[in-house]
Amino acid sequence: MSASACAEPLDLSVLIDHWLGDLAPDEDERAEEHLLGCAACSKRMGDLVALTGGVRSLANLGVVRAVVTGAFLERLIDEGLRVREYRLAPGGSVECTVTPSDDLVAARLAADLRGVPHVDLVKCDAEGREKNRLKDIPLSASAQEVVFLERIDHIRALPACVQRVRLVAPDAGGDRLLAEYTFVHTRSSHD
Amino acid sequence: MYSRLAPRVRLYGLRHLRDEQSAADLTQQVLLMTIERLRGGKIREPERLASFVLGMSRMVVLDLKRGSRRRARALEQFADDLPRVGLADGPRLDTERLTACLERLGERERSVLVLTFHSERTAFEVAQELGLTAANVRVIRHRALARLRLCMTGEEPAS
Numbered sequence: 001m002s003a004s005a006c007a008e009p010l011d012l013s014v015l016i017d018h019w020l021g022d023l024a025p026d027e028d029e030r031a032e033e034h035l036l037g038c039a040a041c042s043k044r045m046g047d048l049v050a051l052t053g054g055v056r057s058l059a060n061l062g063v064v065r066a067v068v069t070g071a072f073l074e075r076l077i078d079e080g081l082r083v084r085e086y087r088l089a090p091g092g093s094v095e096c097t098v099t100p101s102d103d104l105v106a107a108r109l110a111a112d113l114r115g116v117p118h119v120d121l122v123k124c125d126a127e128g129r130e131k132n133r134l135k136d137i138p139l140s141a142s143a144q145e146v147v148f149l150e151r152i153d154h155i156r157a158l159p160a161c162v163q164r165v166r167l168v169a170p171d172a173g174g175d176r177l178l179a180e181y182t183f184v185h186t187r188s189s190h191d
Numbered sequence: 192m193y194s195r196l197a198p199r200v201r202l203y204g205l206r207h208l209r210d211e212q213s214a215a216d217l218t219q220q221v222l223l224m225t226i227e228r229l230r231g232g233k234i235r236e237p238e239r240l241a242s243f244v245l246g247m248s249r250m251v252v253l254d255l256k257r258g259s260r261r262r263a264r265a266l267e268q269f270a271d272d273l274p275r276v277g278l279a280d281g282p283r284l285d286t287e288r289l290t291a292c293l294e295r296l297g298e299r300e301r302s303v304l305v306l307t308f309h310s311e312r313t314a315f316e317v318a319q320e321l322g323l324t325a326a327n328v329r330v331i332r333h334r335a336l337a338r339l340r341l342c343m344t345g346e347e348p349a350s
Contacts, residue, residue: 012340013333019206022313022329035199036248037241042199049205051339052308054284055293059309064293066305069320075310121298137298138321149305 006040015045019052062104062152067121067137070147073106090179098155099188106149109167111179113143116169119178121148126162135170160186192229193222200248207252209311217255221247285343292342300335303328 010018010031017023018031035042058064060081076083081103086094089110098105113119119139123132137146146167163183168175200221204214224247228234234243293301306317307328314325314332321328 012337013329016332016336017314017329020307020311020313022315032203033241033245036203036245039195039199042202045202046198047340048336049202050284051289051336051343054286054289055304055308058286058290058293059305063290064301064305066301067298068302068306071320072306072309134298138302138323140320140322143322 006038008034009038009044010034010041012044012048015041015048019045019049059149060103062102062149064149065134065151065154066149067134068106068147068149069140070108070145073147076104086183088181090181093182093184095184095186097186097188098152102152104149105152105155106147107165107181107183109146109148109165109179109181110144111146111167113139113146113167113178116143116178118170119146120168120170120175121146122166122168122175124164124166126164128164155185158185158187192225196222196225196244200244203245203248204252208255213255217248217251220251224251288343289339292339295342296335296338299331300338303331304335304339307332 014023014027014031018028018035021028023031035045055064059066060076073083073085082101083104083106084098084102085106085108086096087108087110088094116139118136121134121137122130123134124130140147148165163185165181165183166175167178167180169178170176197218200218201214204217205211208214208217221244225234225240225244228243234240293304296304302321303317306312306320307314314328317323317332318325318328323331
C-alpha cells in the first residue's frame, strides 16, 4: 500500500471517466487497481464522488437552475419527483404558480432553433427590461424546444408579477429575437 | 488497516453497486475476509494486499449482484472487532457553497453536470440528448468539475 502521496496520480478526467464507465476496459482495470492501492487518489476519488452526489441532491431539491431536456424531466418524474411543467408556444402566455407539493418547476419553450448556432435565454421584467441572461444555452438534439428548470426556492420567494423570457440569437449587431414567452406569476394560495 | 482500506473498498462498491447500503455491506464483507486471511497467514507479502482486496471486492460484488449473502460465519467470528461502515462515511459537503458554485458555471457546464450526475449517464448518453459529440461532453464535463472543485476549495470565489 502506498503512503498518502502518489508518485503517479490519476488525472481528474480519468477519475471521472472511471466513475461513469467511460474508460476502455483495460484502462478502467488499471484505474481500479490503482485506486485500491493508493490512498491519495482514492481520497480524490471520494471527494469527486461526494461532489457528484451533491449535484444530484441539489437537482432533486430543485435548487439548481439549468437547461435540461424533455427526456431528463421524464426520468425525474419516473423517480417520483413532482415536476410542475409549463409548456408555451412562441408568443405564448401562461398563468403560473408553485405549490408546496411541487419538487421542481420547468418551462418548456417551443421554438424552431434549427440552424441557430448560439442562443441566449434572457429573463426580463414586465416592461421588457433585461434582468438576467443565460448565455449560450445548450440546445436539445431536436432543437425544437428549450427545457428550463428554474430554482424553486427563487420562485417561491417571488411576489405576484409578470416576467418575460426571450430566446435570442446574439450577433455583432445585437440580439435577434427568436421567440418571447410571458409568465404571469401568482403566489400559491397554500403559501 | 481497516481505516486505510475501508474508504477505498466503499468507493469500489459505490461505483459497481450504486447504492450506499450495498457499498457498506461490501466493505464489511471484504475486510472481514481480508482479516481472516491475514490472521491465517495466507497473505505473506504486504504488497499483495491491494491485489487481494481487489480480487475479493470483485468476487463479492458479483455475489451481491446475485443477491447472495455468504458472510455469516466470518461475521460471527470477527464482527466485534470491526467498526460498522456507516451510510454517510463519505466526505461532508457544504451544500450552500455548492449551490453558489453551480450558479457560477456556464450554462453548458451546468447542464452537462446535471444531466450526467443526476442519473450517472455516460458522455455518449448525454451527447445524444444534447445534440453534442461525446468528446465535446467529456471536455465540458471535465472543465465544469475542475471549476467546481476549485470553487469548493476556495481557490475560486463562489460569488
